Amino acid sequence: MKLIIQIPCYNEAETLEIALNDLPKQIEGIDEIEYLIINDGSKDNTVEVARNWGVNYVVDLKRNKGLAKGFMAGLDACLRNGADIIVNTDADNQYCADDIEKIVRPILEGKTDIVIGARPVDDTEHWSPLKKKLQHFGSWVVRKASRSDIPDAPSGFRAYSREAAMRLNVVNEYTYTLETIVQAGRSKIAMESVPIRTNAELRPSRLFSSMFGYVKKSMLTILRAFMMYRxxxxxxxxxxxxxxxxxxxxxxxxxxxxxxxxxxxxxxxxxxxxxxxxxxxxxxxxxxxxxxxxxxxxLEDVQYHVRKLDFDKDVEKKNEMKDMEKEGKPESGKEM
CATH class of the missing domain: 1.20.58 (Methane Monooxygenase Hydroxylase; Chain G, domain 1)
Incomplete structure (x- = not known):
């Protein structure tokens, strides 16, 4: 059982090493853990920090394409490198890395295919009361749109089984968090939530410049996803x-x-x-x-089968290459 932990990055040189240092090195039931970052057109030395730390893979996007595109590029790379479970977390160390074991456990036990970490929204001190209310309202709208019971829809701390990851599609350029829940709910992909902890804020969120902009983009994303599936x-x-x-x-x-x-x-x-x-x-x-x-x-069903053939073929080739190697290991920080 192979776990790959992916981290989308955009100018994260100052916080990335802190987040990487907290990641688990072993988890019961997982045979191998690897680490991957998605460099979304960073202008600082994010890639250098990642390679010096020893990440296994770097997905290097030459220009900034946004969180949604970066997330999908990371999933693609994880699947091509044989991930059985994929965990997505943030480079600002927002989420407690010790809880990675908690979000992969239901997948390891075969109970579900997607696990979303639910943050303690009401107890997060650096969030304003308005932001907390908007988080609850947005999650309620997503629950209605997806017919799910996910309490914290905007949370980016997630675990996906290989099967679930191959079925995901994100068409908006804003964020993957809301659309993937609506898609999973409407596609009847098994999904659940577990409570997680968060760390102190290292930097302000870069996903939106204002609360109004966040609400507007989130509502448009939910509406678009709703129109696609209903x-x-x-x-x-x-x-x-x-x-x-x-x-x-x-x-x-x-x-x-x-x-x-x-x-x-x-x-x-x-x-x-x-x-x-x-x-x-x-x-x-x-x-x-x-x-x-x-x-x-x-078409999504056809795409799933094409992806499965494509990714499984890549994994088979990589395994054959490993078997042929007499000695040594592939270099860390391999660029995708």
Whole structure:
């Protein structure tokens, strides 16, 4: 059983070594632990710090592509290097590394495929009351969208089984945390949460520049994911509201028409007809989107099997190369 711990990095030279030093060297039930960083176009010496420490793999992105793209690049590299379990954590040492054993344990026991660490949001001193309320609200929205019971959706401290990692897709460029939960929930991938601890803040979050920006991007990400997996429901709700508004205006016109003063309210009839037609068209768009969503599920299944063949072939080649080596080990800090 091989575990690879991946850390997305962007200008993390000051904190990366602290996070790496805390990572576990052995876990009961795990035969091999390796370490991987995703250098997301850092302009400092993040890569040098990682290689000097002795990480096994460096995924080097030449320019900054964002957290979501970096996360997927890391998953790809972990799978190609034979990971049975992948743990994602942060370079700012936000999460207590000792709890890695806690989040991989349910996967080792075969109970689930995804484990998300739930932070003690209400007890985190350096978070403002507003941020805590927004965290709870955002997690509630994700639970509704994904039909799951994950209490801390924005948490980036996670463990994935190999099977779950091969089924994940992230299409937004903001963050992977919310979209992957919605996808896993809608795809019925086994998922659970465990309580974890956090460390003192080493630096402010770089994921968003303001609270308003964070809320806006998070809501758009959730809405987009919801529309991808439940398009008929989303467009039916929107279409129904528009149609009902037009119907109400149409009834108002009929009341005036029956009363003999309909000639002076022709604008209401035109508006009612337009809104009802628009509502009906929105529902039709929902039907088309639902068909596209069904096709997307088929394509995701095809993609999973192609990934499995591709990654398993890479692992087989690497194992053959290891068997052929007479002596020595591959250099640490291998660039992907």
């Amino acid at each position: 398009p008929l429901m989303v467009f039916s709700i929107i279409g129904s509201i528009i149609f009902a508004l037009g119907l109400a205006i149409g009834i108002r016109f009929l009341v005036y028409f029956i009363g003999g003063s309909g000639a002076g309210h022709m604008q209401s009839l035109i508006l009612a007809s337009t809104l009802m037609l628009l509502g009906f068209q929105t529902f039709i768009v929902g039907l088309l989107a639902d068909i596209i969503s069904a096709n997307r599920k088929i």
